[in-house]
Amino acid sequence: MILVVLISILFFGGVLAWLSEGLDSKFPRVIALTAVVIDLLVMLTLLGADAGDSGWIVQLNAQWMPRFGISFHLAADGLSVLMMLLTAFLGAVAIGSAWDEITEKTGFFYFNLLWTLAGVIGVFTALDLFLFFFFWEVMLIPMYFIIAIWGHENKNYAAMKFFIFTQVTGMLMLISILALAYFHYVQFGWFSFDYVDLLKVNTSSAIEMWIMLGFFVAFSTKLPSFPFHSWLPDAHSQAPTAGSVILAGVLLKTGAYGLIRFAIPLFPEASMTFAPFAMTLAVISILYCAKVAFAQTDIKRLIAYTSVSHMGFVLLGIYAWNEQALQGAVMTMLAHGLSAAALFMLAGGLQHRIHTRDMDHMGGFWAKVPRLSFVALFFSVAALGMPGLGNFVGEFLALLGAFKANIGLTVAAAFGLIFASVYSLWVIQKVFHGAYRNSDFDDSHLADLSRREMFYFGAMMIGLIWMGMYPQSFLDLSAGTITQLLNETGQVLFAVGQ
Amino acid sequence: MTMTFDDLLPLMPLLIVTATSVLAMLMIGVRRSYIVTASITITGLLAATLVAISMMDSTNQQITPLLIIDQYSLLFTVLVCASAMLIAILSFSYFFELDDHKEEFFLLLTIATIGAIVMVSSNHFVSTVLGLETLSMSLYGMIAYPMHSKQSAKYPLEASVKYLVLSAAASGFILFGMALIYAQTGTLSFASLTDLPMAADSLGDRYSIIALLMITAGMAFKLSLAPFHMWTPDVYEGSPIPATAYLATIGKAAMFVVLLRFIRVSDALSFDSMVMALTLVAAASMLVGNLLALLQDNLKRILAYSSIAHMGYLLLALVASHYATGTLAVEAVTFYLIAYVITSLGAFGVASVISSSEKEFDSIKDYRGLFWRNPWLASIFIAMLLSLAGIPLTVGFIGKFYIFLAGVESDLWMLLAVLVLGSGIGLYYYLRIVYRMLMTEKHKIPYRVGGVESVSAYGVLAILLFLLLLFGVYPAPIMSLVAAASAFI
Numbered sequence A: 001m002i003l004v005v006l007i008s009i010l011f012f013g014g015v016l017a018w019l020s021e022g023l024d025s026k027f028p029r030v031i032a033l034t035a036v037v038i039d040l041l042v043m044l045t046l047l048g049a050d051a052g053d054s055g056w057i058v059q060l061n062a063q064w065m066p067r068f069g070i071s072f073h074l075a076a077d078g079l080s081v082l083m084m085l086l087t088a089f090l091g092a093v094a095i096g097s098a099w100d101e102i103t104e105k106t107g108f109f110y111f112n113l114l115w116t117l118a119g120v121i122g123v124f125t126a127l128d129l130f131l132f133f134f135f136w137e138v139m140l141i142p143m144y145f146i147i148a149i150w151g152h153e154n155k156n157y158a159a160m161k162f163f164i165f166t167q168v169t170g171m172l173m174l175i176s177i178l179a180l181a182y183f184h185y186v187q188f189g190w191f192s193f194d195y196v197d198l199l200k201v202n203t204s205s206a207i208e209m210w211i212m213l214g215f216f217v218a219f220s221t222k223l224p225s226f227p228f229h230s231w232l233p234d235a236h237s238q239a240p241t242a243g244s245v246i247l248a249g250v251l252l253k254t255g256a257y258g259l260i261r262f263a264i265p266l267f268p269e270a271s272m273t274f275a276p277f278a279m280t281l282a283v284i285s286i287l288y289c290a291k292v293a294f295a296q297t298d299i300k301r302l303i304a305y306t307s308v309s310h311m312g313f314v315l316l317g318i319y320a321w322n323e324q325a326l327q328g329a330v331m332t333m334l335a336h337g338l339s340a341a342a343l344f345m346l347a348g349g350l351q352h353r354i355h356t357r358d359m360d361h362m363g364g365f366w367a368k369v370p371r372l373s374f375v376a377l378f379f380s381v382a383a384l385g386m387p388g389l390g391n392f393v394g395e396f397l398a399l400l401g402a403f404k405a406n407i408g409l410t411v412a413a414a415f416g417l418i419f420a421s422v423y424s425l426w427v428i429q430k431v432f433h434g435a436y437r438n439s440d441f442d443d444s445h446l447a448d449l450s451r452r453e454m455f456y457f458g459a460m461m462i463g464l465i466w467m468g469m470y471p472q473s474f475l476d477l478s479a480g481t482i483t484q485l486l487n488e489t490g491q492v493l494f495a496v497g498q
Numbered sequence B: 001m002t003m004t005f006d007d008l009l010p011l012m013p014l015l016i017v018t019a020t021s022v023l024a025m026l027m028i029g030v031r032r033s034y035i036v037t038a039s040i041t042i043t044g045l046l047a048a049t050l051v052a053i054s055m056m057d058s059t060n061q062q063i064t065p066l067l068i069i070d071q072y073s074l075l076f077t078v079l080v081c082a083s084a085m086l087i088a089i090l091s092f093s094y095f096f097e098l099d100d101h102k103e104e105f106f107l108l109l110t111i112a113t114i115g116a117i118v119m120v121s122s123n124h125f126v127s128t129v130l131g132l133e134t135l136s137m138s139l140y141g142m143i144a145y146p147m148h149s150k151q152s153a154k155y156p157l158e159a160s161v162k163y164l165v166l167s168a169a170a171s172g173f174i175l176f177g178m179a180l181i182y183a184q185t186g187t188l189s190f191a192s193l194t195d196l197p198m199a200a201d202s203l204g205d206r207y208s209i210i211a212l213l214m215i216t217a218g219m220a221f222k223l224s225l226a227p228f229h230m231w232t233p234d235v236y237e238g239s240p241i242p243a244t245a246y247l248a249t250i251g252k253a254a255m256f257v258v259l260l261r262f263i264r265v266s267d268a269l270s271f272d273s274m275v276m277a278l279t280l281v282a283a284a285s286m287l288v289g290n291l292l293a294l295l296q297d298n299l300k301r302i303l304a305y306s307s308i309a310h311m312g313y314l315l316l317a318l319v320a321s322h323y324a325t326g327t328l329a330v331e332a333v334t335f336y337l338i339a340y341v342i343t344s345l346g347a348f349g350v351a352s353v354i355s356s357s358e359k360e361f362d363s364i365k366d367y368r369g370l371f372w373r374n375p376w377l378a379s380i381f382i383a384m385l386l387s388l389a390g391i392p393l394t395v396g397f398i399g400k401f402y403i404f405l406a407g408v409e410s411d412l413w414m415l416l417a418v419l420v421l422g423s424g425i426g427l428y429y430y431l432r433i434v435y436r437m438l439m440t441e442k443h444k445i446p447y448r449v450g451g452v453e454s455v456s457a458y459g460v461l462a463i464l465l466f467l468l469l470l471f472g473v474y475p476a477p478i479m480s481l482v483a484a485a486s487a488f489i
Helices: A002-020 A027-047 A078-098 A106-125 A129-138 A140-150 A155-188 A205-222 A231-238 A241-266 A268-294 A299-320 A323-354 A370-383 A390-405 A407-432 A451-469 A472-497 B005-030 B034-055 B071-094 B104-120 B125-143 B156-185 B190-195 B203-222 B231-238 B241-266 B272-293 B299-323 B328-354 B375-389 B395-409 B413-438 B452-473 B476-486
Strands: A058-065 A070-076 B061-063 B067-069
Touching: A002 A027, A002 A058, A002 A070, A002 A106, A027 A078, A027 A106, A058 A129, A058 B476, A070 A078, A070 A106, A070 A129, A078 A106, A078 A241, A078 A323, A078 A451, A078 A472, A106 A129, A106 A140, A106 A241, A129 A140, A129 A155, A129 A241, A140 A155, A140 A241, A140 B413, A155 A205, A155 A231, A155 B395, A155 B413, A205 A241, A205 A268, A231 A241, A231 A299, A241 A268, A241 A299, A241 A323, A241 A472, A268 A299, A268 A390, A268 A407, A268 A472, A299 A323, A299 A390, A299 A407, A323 A370, A323 A390, A323 A451, A323 A472, A370 A390, A370 A407, A370 A451, A390 A407, A390 A451, B005 B034, B005 B061, B005 B067, B005 B071, B005 B104, B034 B071, B034 B104, B067 B071, B071 B104, B071 B241, B071 B328, B071 B452, B071 B476, B104 B125, B104 B241, B125 B156, B125 B241, B156 B190, B156 B203, B156 B231, B190 B241, B203 B241, B203 B272, B231 B241, B231 B299, B241 B299, B241 B328, B272 B299, B272 B413, B299 B328, B299 B395, B299 B413, B328 B375, B328 B395, B328 B452, B328 B476, B375 B395, B375 B413, B375 B452, B395 B413, B395 B452
Parallel strands: none
Antiparallel strands: A058 A070, B061 B067
16 A cells, blocks of 8 residues: 555656646646655655565455456565665755756646656566556656756657667567467467466466567667667757756666566576677667767767767676676665766756756866866766676675676676776866866856755755665665565576476 | 347347436427526436446347347447546536537437447447447537637638548448448348358459448548548547547447457458458558547547557458457457547546646647646646556556457557557657656646536546556456456347
8 A cells, every 4th residue: 555655756746746836837747746755754764564474565466357367456565665765865866956947838847756756666666567657658748848947958869769669679578468368368268467476377488588678678778778779968968957857867777677576587598598699789888878978079979979878798797697797786776866866957057057958068067166076086986886886786795696608798898897987087087177267158157066966966966975885775675675586587497497 | 020028138238328318308308498408418428328337238139130239239338438428527617618508518428328338239220320320420519619709710611521522422432332231131230241152263252352441441530540540530639528529439439349259250361351441541540540649639530540549450460360369359449449548538538637628738748847837737648648558556557468469369469560650659759748848847837726516527537547447457356357258249
């Protein structure tokens, strides 16, 4: 029940925010923040709870469309809770970043923001594959509106590309889901879309591979991974700051979550056959996108490409499919969620102040805005994988686990860490050091970070340091889920090996 | 065969609509009053809808060899009568300012509805032709209706003549096909087709294939399936919006029910060449419809091309019904038709509300900034477009879900691939309209500011939006209704 409450607070908060705009254009942001903070507090109550025998901390199962055995089945385990906490935390941060930036049509903006978050929480908790797909699509439409209405100069193109990429690959996933449900029907005589039921379906290996690919394409588009990543730089560079925060911090993680929860456990054999290809794609993402990032002059595009590169480590860790690698992938998801969101907020903040994203026009900002520059340095260093911060723990564990699975690819992937240092420090050098010049922009609004901005950047810094210094508190939460997933797939793979 | 009073009871919806048309005609003769004629029509159609709903559980009867009144035909009778009623309400505000005789439009609309009811209840070639021609004849009049209107920039007469000529040719095809079948079997009932000679290379077999293909081609024309789709965009564009809406929803749905019953009862898909033909037509429609819609700037033309694509999706499920063991594919067709009617009616309804017979706003430029100016209307329109695109929370998604499931069940992987491709292309032109509405207004567009007469039209849109969301979020009741009805096919 608590999961329904979590989702409905956001749904109805969104509606309320939209309606309240008629009274005062400042009400929606207050309502939105309240809703997200309440959600966050409710989620914290799940932390102490014990998973019990089923492995789920909370569960809700109600009939929805009995004709096809579709149920409204929500459940959360440690992994879901971690992802939901990230979602709510970044949701609050995103509202903070939009606080002054969004001045037009505020009601509809916060409506869309909250509905996106509601969809994401649905994705992280749905255990019925139909319901999962439902939420998967529901979170796209509000995101489309956020980019298409409050975006920058080329917003129509970016929003359209984002929508078509995710929607078309989503349809491939829908076909896979239906095929799986149909094979369940053939095998057991009744339709079911329930995760637990579908885990039991046996299919011939050729078909299993095709069905698995349907899921993989959808998830790796969202992740994104080479070669389906090209929507991301456009979407990020055109989206308003809050949109980028949600996109980089939360939406990308739904792809990784889908791989861990659905793609591999449902098709362990096909996934393990496919793993070398997936890991190769991951390494290409890491190296190629790091290289492309280095060639960007638009600061938001650059951060977008680094996102693809970092998510490559997640993909690598997931397909290595052992405990360390999976822990690393989950840790990278969390840490990258914070660091990428912070970097996009800094880039958005800069654009808001000087109305350009072109790094060729920037330089020597340290003297003018020391607090902003320090924060930027902190998050760049976090992103490049400095020991002591969260990203290091994640990427290190992912590589450690991947090393057991495939030595050659892991060695290649490790070069990504070096590339990351190169482009991160290059950005710092270019934007914040050197001689200050303002010939290309009007610097009358170039102010340092306000107290409100320092507050949420500070919160994110504490998060990253916590993850880096005491990662065990996060690893403990996801450990139960990961062990269970490994056990289930291990049994199947063992049976095949016999 | 004599008809008894018991035979008349199941025909109640048909009789009510017929009586409505007579009453409306007499009323026009006695005294011309726009509002009275409209009220008679709307009340009559509402009564027919309610009666059909009340009969649905208990009636399953063949009335003369011509008409079958079962749960399936009643389900579509409800759909046809309810849609006709909603279109009548939309027409009331649309034609309010027409400076010509306006009352007869309702007469034509009612008579067309008689034809549609006959079609959805038909399992005999004679009733098919009677229904089809009653529907088409009325449509010619409805399309050309505002031809004397001075300010209307469109070409209703051109559209009407185009539809008349091409539609008559298509009817010719259907009739010739029927004649060939009659020559071999000696009866005109759909069921007789199962007696057709099936030996591989007999002369009779070749006749039957030609006959089936001719009938299918004629029906494909009426459904605007590629490659018989050429007339669609021109006729849609030239017609007044209520007539377009009628043609696009009731006209298509009634024809598809006939096609479905014909194909299922006659087992026509046991001929491989028929399967091949329908597969090709389905694939061509999905691609042609979606690709050509990309190039359009006129809302009605976009909806015309998109309807071609949607008929292609439906045909996929029809082909699937041949391979499937259960009724799933038939349910898919049924549900998708319901979804399509609700959604198209909503999309045309929005255009109708801001337009009038004197000035139509049907260029997508006209919709720029609508979201900021009239958020409710624009939200309804966005919901309808997303439903056409098959996005969740809307009934269109559940419809797509059915079609996908039917395709998967029957292993139609190639057609499914075309469906994904087509839907992907489709997103672009739907989103293009959505984006227009989200843009900020450049200059004020002089929409009609509706008076009292358009309040009811807004009510129609509200009903359609409610159904769209209800069937999209909680479809379980309608699903079981569709499943029960589909068992009769």
